[in-house]
Amino acid sequence: MRIAVFAGDGIGPEVTEQAVRVLEALGLDGLELVEGDVGGMAYRKHGHPLPPETLETARSADAILFGAVGDFSCDHLERHLRPEQAILGLRKELGLFANLRPARVFPGLEDLTTLREEVASKIDLLIVRELNGDVYFGEKGMRTLPDGRRQGWDMMSYAEDEVRRIAHSGFTAAMGRSKKLCSVDKANVLETSQLWRDVVIEVSKEYPEVELSHMYVDNAAMQLVKNPGQFDVIVTGNLFGDILSDQASMCVGSIGLLASASLAEGTYGLYEPIHGSAPDIAGKGLANPMATILSAAMLLRHSLGLEEQAVRIENAVAGALSAGVKGGDLGGAAGTREIGDAVVERL
Amino acid sequence: MRIAVFAGDGIGPEVTEQAVRVLEALGLDGLELVEGDVGGMAYRKHGHPLPPETLETARSADAILFGAVGDFSCDHLERHLRPEQAILGLRKELGLFANLRPARVFPGLEDLTTLREEVASKIDLLIVRELNGDVYFGEKGMRTLPDGRRQGWDMMSYAEDEVRRIAHSGFTAAMGRSKKLCSVDKANVLETSQLWRDVVIEVSKEYPEVELSHMYVDNAAMQLVKNPGQFDVIVTGNLFGDILSDQASMCVGSIGLLASASLAEGTYGLYEPIHGSAPDIAGKGLANPMATILSAAMLLRHSLGLEEQAVRIENAVAGALSAGVKGGDLGGAAGTREIGDAVVERL
Numbered sequence: 001m002r003i004a005v006f007a008g009d010g011i012g013p014e015v016t017e018q019a020v021r022v023l024e025a026l027g028l029d030g031l032e033l034v035e036g037d038v039g040g041m042a043y044r045k046h047g048h049p050l051p052p053e054t055l056e057t058a059r060s061a062d063a064i065l066f067g068a069v070g071d072f073s074c075d076h077l078e079r080h081l082r083p084e085q086a087i088l089g090l091r092k093e094l095g096l097f098a099n100l101r102p103a104r105v106f107p108g109l110e111d112l113t114t115l116r117e118e119v120a121s122k123i124d125l126l127i128v129r130e131l132n133g134d135v136y137f138g139e140k141g142m143r144t145l146p147d148g149r150r151q152g153w154d155m156m157s158y159a160e161d162e163v164r165r166i167a168h169s170g171f172t173a174a175m176g177r178s179k180k181l182c183s184v185d186k187a188n189v190l191e192t193s194q195l196w197r198d199v200v201i202e203v204s205k206e207y208p209e210v211e212l213s214h215m216y217v218d219n220a221a222m223q224l225v226k227n228p229g230q231f232d233v234i235v236t237g238n239l240f241g242d243i244l245s246d247q248a249s250m251c252v253g254s255i256g257l258l259a260s261a262s263l264a265e266g267t268y269g270l271y272e273p274i275h276g277s278a279p280d281i282a283g284k285g286l287a288n289p290m291a292t293i294l295s296a297a298m299l300l301r302h303s304l305g306l307e308e309q310a311v312r313i314e315n316a317v318a319g320a321l322s323a324g325v326k327g328g329d330l331g332g333a334a335g336t337r338e339i340g341d342a343v344v345e346r347l
Numbered sequence: 348m349r350i351a352v353f354a355g356d357g358i359g360p361e362v363t364e365q366a367v368r369v370l371e372a373l374g375l376d377g378l379e380l381v382e383g384d385v386g387g388m389a390y391r392k393h394g395h396p397l398p399p400e401t402l403e404t405a406r407s408a409d410a411i412l413f414g415a416v417g418d419f420s421c422d423h424l425e426r427h428l429r430p431e432q433a434i435l436g437l438r439k440e441l442g443l444f445a446n447l448r449p450a451r452v453f454p455g456l457e458d459l460t461t462l463r464e465e466v467a468s469k470i471d472l473l474i475v476r477e478l479n480g481d482v483y484f485g486e487k488g489m490r491t492l493p494d495g496r497r498q499g500w501d502m503m504s505y506a507e508d509e510v511r512r513i514a515h516s517g518f519t520a521a522m523g524r525s526k527k528l529c530s531v532d533k534a535n536v537l538e539t540s541q542l543w544r545d546v547v548i549e550v551s552k553e554y555p556e557v558e559l560s561h562m563y564v565d566n567a568a569m570q571l572v573k574n575p576g577q578f579d580v581i582v583t584g585n586l587f588g589d590i591l592s593d594q595a596s597m598c599v600g601s602i603g604l605l606a607s608a609s610l611a612e613g614t615y616g617l618y619e620p621i622h623g624s625a626p627d628i629a630g631k632g633l634a635n636p637m638a639t640i641l642s643a644a645m646l647l648r649h650s651l652g653l654e655e656q657a658v659r660i661e662n663a664v665a666g667a668l669s670a671g672v673k674g675g676d677l678g679g680a681a682g683t684r685e686i687g688d689a690v691v692e693r694l
């Protein structure tokens with residue numbers, strides 16, 4: 001069992017360090033951790049945010065534990081050299097096409113969200129976002145039109161097989177939850193969405209027990225404010241998923257607790273906290289490592305089949321929280337290492 | 348002064364009727380109202396959601412008062428025949444490139460939003476959305492790839508002049524408010540957004556008093572949940588504006604009160620409530636016409652230069668609200684005509 005650990009930029013290293021401590025404290029037989037450089041720090045060391053050796057390390061592993069990338073000092077670089085390309089590159093190169101982002105309000109933390117308690121407490125949803133296609137990975141460029149004007153352009157598209165496999169991810173997730181799936185698109189304007197909708201409907205025939213609905217993305221953004229409790233599993237494309245999953249996370253209030261998985265076919269996956277590199281607090285020992293620790297739990301469950309150990313970690317985090325061990329983002333005062341200690345103690 | 352009145356589908360006709368009563372009650376000299384067919388009802392009468400005679404009526408007028416379009420019975424039609432094409436067609440044909448969507452919580456109505464009162468009460472923002480470009484109006488289609496797979500595709504693009512004119516709209520709006528402008532894009536992934544950002548920065552040189560910031564769209568969707576009070580004017584493209592303006596509207600809670608303007612260069616504009624055609628309550632006299640009435644006020648202000656009369660309408664609506672005249676959407680029991688009466692009485 002080999003886990004690639006890519007800590008990245010900003011608070012990435014400190015939160016990842018605690019997650020690694022937690023993994024090591026489990027005393028798993030034959031667990032090997034290998035590090036790799038990604039993001040702005042990789043650019044500075046190797047001239048590229050996703051150096052070939054990192055990609056090789058990833059390929060040699062069973063799963064990736066990822067910290068965060070992002071570094072303002074790289075803002076002036078050409079797009080293909082910016083830190084974000086590390087995560088985009090890993091998704092594409094490793095075929096990580098299904099991003100699972102669960103969002104639910106943790107009991108006792110209802111006061112962290114800006115939504116009214118009676119609205120927030122009903123949130124328990126999963127966003128299944130496609131990660132390998134859409135306008136993210138189409139051809140794109142800057143050009144000068146014949147009349148001399150500059151134009152920026154990006155091709156948005158989905159092919160039926162790309163939609164089919166993420167639709168299966170969505171329906172499978174729905175089967176494991178409350179058998180309701182909402183597919184989000186903009187089929188009233190986009191042909192890409194029309195194809196998306198057609199294929200999702202085709203795939204739905206294989207899941208007769210799942211109740212499928214369709215929603216336009218603008219309406220979905222409204223409904224996530226009006227009544228987020230109406231959703232169970234949402235499946236959507238890369239761009240809409242980017243926006244809606246961040247919106248949904250903030251509805252929960254405690255993004256320092258939210259983990260995510262990006263899965264390939266089979267068991268391979270990349271696991272990361274949904275928060276970013278937070279350069280403003282980096283290196284100060286203030287970052288909350290819980291989301292990364294919970295990402296490690298997801299990794300054990302999905303990629304290594306270690307359900308029991310995953311639950312041990314999740315219970316330890318819940319225990320630390322209910323004992324009042326909270327990071328600054330949750331209104332507490334516990335530092336990064338202190339939170340790591342509290343979780344390790346409770347394993 | 349000629350106003351084209353396009354009532355459209357669902358509750359469109361009943362809410363527009365009340366707005367027309369309000370306009371007529373002002374007793375404006377030389378005001379002429381001309382009707383036209385749009386949406387599903389136009390398709391049924393003329394075989395097209397935006398018949399040539401409607402477009403001609405629009406062109407002959409100084410402004411358009413628009414109800415709503417949308418009709419599930421048209422879902423099976425080809426895209427170019429669906430009701431939404433009426434509004435998309437008007438935007439494009441008439442060069443209505445700047446969509447202004449103000450969102451603020453009405454005093455006394457703080458309990459309608461799902462956001463906590465202390466968060467919601469600080470909302471007072473304006474979204475300036477580009478309406479003539481982006482992935483909405485690029486080339487698009489369905490094709491079969493050489494290997495036999497179906498693919499849906501849509502070209503996203505912005506040219507510099509398209510960005511420049513909406514940037515000016517954004518900066519001008521900011522100058523009239525608190526001189527803060529937030530431009531929303533996805534420049535870490537999209538070349539269209541990179542061009543957008545470059546041009547917005549160029550235009551900012553002409554508005555040295557305005558404090559310009561940039562935000563990625565996923566972060567903007569989060570910040571609208573976390574702290575919507577931080578925003579004053581947001582300027583963004585067509586697709587992101589569609590999503591964020593609906594999200595922001597719902598943060599206010601009372602979408603039955605929100606009006607919008609879609610402006611061309613000069614004074615020409617189309618004015619419509621932000622709510623849809625609500626087929627479920629259509630024809631029952633239950634719809635709240637206040638958003639349409641307030642759209643008529645915006646029309647008087649922006650297109651006809653009748654500031655005083657616009658304020659009269661707005662005060663009459665505010666008066667009716669504080670006297671407890673509220674539609675079902677606001678938790679009240681007043682019907683469509685009753686609300687119209689209450690506003691007319693108070694003019």
Ligand SMILES: CC(C)[C@H](C(=O)O)[C@@H](O)C(=O)O
Nearest residue numbers: 084085087088242535536565
């Ligand atoms: C960093 C950025 C390219 C990325 C995305 O847009 O996918 C991020 O927002 C995410 O959601 O993981």
Ligand SMILES: CC(C)[C@H](C(=O)O)[C@@H](O)C(=O)O
Nearest residue numbers: 188189218431432434435589
């Ligand atoms: C009906 C639809 C095409 C339209 C849009 O996406 O622009 C609507 O959502 C809007 O915001 O006016």
